[in-house]
Amino acid sequence: MSDLIGSNGWAGSPSDICMWREMGISWGRDSVGPGQRNSPRDAIDVSKTGPGFDVDLPSCIRRNNENGIRSLLLLGYTPVWNASVAGDSKSAPRDVKYWTNYVEAVVRKYSAAPYNVKHFQVWNEAAGRLSGGLPQATFWHGAGYSKDPRMSTVYDNAMQDYVDRIHLPAAAVIRAHKCFVVYGGWPDQGRVDSYVEWLEYRSASQQTRMIDNVDYLDTHYLSCNELDGLYARYVQPRKVRGIWQTEIGDRYMLDPHFLPRYLFSFAVWALTREWNDPDKYVSMIYHWDGYDSFRLTRRGPPRTFNLPGRSLIVLSSTVRGALSPFNGQITSSEDRNAAALYSDDSLIAMLSSAQEETTVQIRETGKLATGTLTASAIDALSGARSPAQVERRREGEIHVSYQASGPLGSGANKRLSYLVLRRKA
The missing domain is CATH 3.20.20.80 (Glycosidases)
Structure with a gap:
């Protein structure tokens, strides 16, 4: 980066x-x-x-x-x-x-x-x-x-x-x-x-x-x-x-x-x-x-x-690792412009949210297609971390929910977060 x-x-x-x-x-x-x-x-x-x-x-x-x-x-x-x-x-x-x-x-x-x-x-x-x-x-x-x-x-x-x-x-x-x-x-x-x-x-x-x-x-x-x-x-x-x-x-x-x-x-x-x-x-x-x-x-x-x-x-x-493109899909309950990339073997998405409780659907068949996943949300301004709940629902489909926190942006009452998913060690 x-x-x-x-x-x-x-x-x-x-x-x-x-x-x-x-x-x-x-x-x-x-x-x-x-x-x-x-x-x-x-x-x-x-x-x-x-x-x-x-x-x-x-x-x-x-x-x-x-x-x-x-x-x-x-x-x-x-x-x-x-x-x-x-x-x-x-x-x-x-x-x-x-x-x-x-x-x-x-x-x-x-x-x-x-x-x-x-x-x-x-x-x-x-x-x-x-x-x-x-x-x-x-x-x-x-x-x-x-x-x-x-x-x-x-x-x-x-x-x-x-x-x-x-x-x-x-x-x-x-x-x-x-x-x-x-x-x-x-x-x-x-x-x-x-x-x-x-x-x-x-x-x-x-x-x-x-x-x-x-x-x-x-x-x-x-x-x-x-x-x-x-x-x-x-x-x-x-x-x-x-x-x-x-x-x-x-x-x-x-x-x-x-x-x-x-x-x-x-x-x-x-x-x-x-x-x-x-x-x-x-x-x-x-x-x-x-x-x-x-x-x-x-x-x-x-x-x-x-x-x-x-x-x-x-x-x-x-976002400190070697970057590569994410070719899957992200659907957020709050952000139609959600974007994502890989940093080393982690998937990192950027999401804005007006509500503290945010849900995300991810279609991923690449680096995280198998294995148990962990997830966390990081506020893009303060760096505050909060846990995220992650589960696989069908092959290639991941469901994540997290609590958004941190300062609001100007003009729109939304918080900005990085959602980080990686395989559990």
Whole structure:
């Protein structure tokens, strides 16, 4: 399960590393810079990270490597002195060579020992007109942009400028160093059909499509079902290596059930879509620390877990074995969207329930087809365990009843539980 889970930001201390391990986080993502911040005469500085480029990046990556955490470096943005929109770092560079030089400096340094980073993300959320009416994307500005969104006009060349001036030059550098190109996260407001249009745009100047210069697709804040079209179009025919979401969660985590339900569903989704490489599918939580109650942890000192962080601990401790798909059927008296998978030889189902007493019918002819079974219910937020009654009624049919307990989710008065079945020793 931990192969799927990443976070934005870095673990900054040994105690942070311990918290990441408890939550099962195995990837980090953050920026690298500041590049040539003040003028083209500056030396290219790629030693810093964080929103203000005030954290030492080499030590972060070394710490990650020493603790089995993978690193994704975000390449961006434009120094204001080179911006095509005056003073705007989220616009295309006037002179592309300075962008290319920055990318080369980053990839050359961090792809080599002792860092050995292999995944680099190009920009972030570049798009054109967004659903909801915004004429320009938050992180990609061009002609007609105004800080007042009501005054902005549509950026007509958004796609062409991004492909020609940002993505293709960066992808050429990344691949020249035998590293992988991660698309710069497509925003959920951009619509998947528009994403496909951008991916398949053919550059007139370079005679290549963007999709032919991408190794991992990346989207933000989509549901698993919304990834199906991208999987069928690009992953299944092996045009790309996989699909990532480098931002999930955020205010969605006001619902304490969101994170465990999303990640469990993501694992179930991946298991039926050729999950044959640990890097193929990754989701990164935004953000792992802060002062909002919906972040994974509350910034200290001392740093403490918030409810979403505790739910990750429960998930990681419950679903901790080698995963394989469950091809049977689950019918719950409460949850029409019940999902299940195998973790080693245990069957684990995720179920929501409005009533404390919950009954489940399972059609299972796989790993648990024979033998005496034991069952327990684990609350997905608190980790509290309660016994479950299990019996075989006919060949391949299992009946389970359990008492749901724990905090209710927001918006619906339901509890979320993991139902764990295994053979009795």
